[in-house]
Amino acid sequence: MTIQEIMNTVEGTLLCGDANQQTSLRYAFASDLMSDVLTVTQDDGILITGLASAQAVRTAMMSDIHVILFVRNKRITEDIVRLAEQSGITVIVSAFSMFRAIGLLYNAGLQSVY
Numbered sequence: 001m002t003i004q005e006i007m008n009t010v011e012g013t014l015l016c017g018d019a020n021q022q023t024s025l026r027y028a029f030a031s032d033l034m035s036d037v038l039t040v041t042q043d044d045g046i047l048i049t050g051l052a053s054a055q056a057v058r059t060a061m062m063s064d065i066h067v068i069l070f071v072r073n074k075r076i077t078e079d080i081v082r083l084a085e086q087s088g089i090t091v092i093v094s095a096f097s098m099f100r101a102i103g104l105l106y107n108a109g110l111q112s113v114y
Contacts, residue, residue, distance in 0.1 A: 001025050001110055003067060003090055006046065009108045010094040010101045012069065016081050017090025025067060028110040030102050034059040040113055048105075050098055052076055057083045057091075066090060071098045 004019050006012065027045030031037050037047060037059045046067040047060050052074035060068050066089055070076055073095040084091045094101055106112070 009104050010096050012092040012094040015091040016085045027113050028105055029113040054080055054083050061087050071101050
């Protein structure tokens with residue numbers, strides 16, 4: 001799925017990154033526990049989380065994840081957006097619950113990491 005397709009599926013808003021980027025994402029991993037995210041080895045996936053902190057961006061950087069979807073309409077600070085921009089990470093925010101976002105993205109073709 002492209003970033004634009006993901007945004008359309010979860011009615012998301014792009015906070016940073018390029019919505020027209022044609023990068024194809026195949027996997028999704030959802031967690032609020034960043035130590036679990038560190039186990040991810042796929043680099044063509046998206047992190048879905050409700051943890052609205054710089055820790056989510058730093059963990060994505062260490063795990064070579066380039067797209068983060070923040071769910072539950074979390075307020076993302078300018079510091080988080082700036083860190084993501086500096087790191088080349090695309091940030092999307094959605095009002096959907098994690099469960100709903102995951103279900104919709106799975107039905108749209110994203111695969112589970114595990």
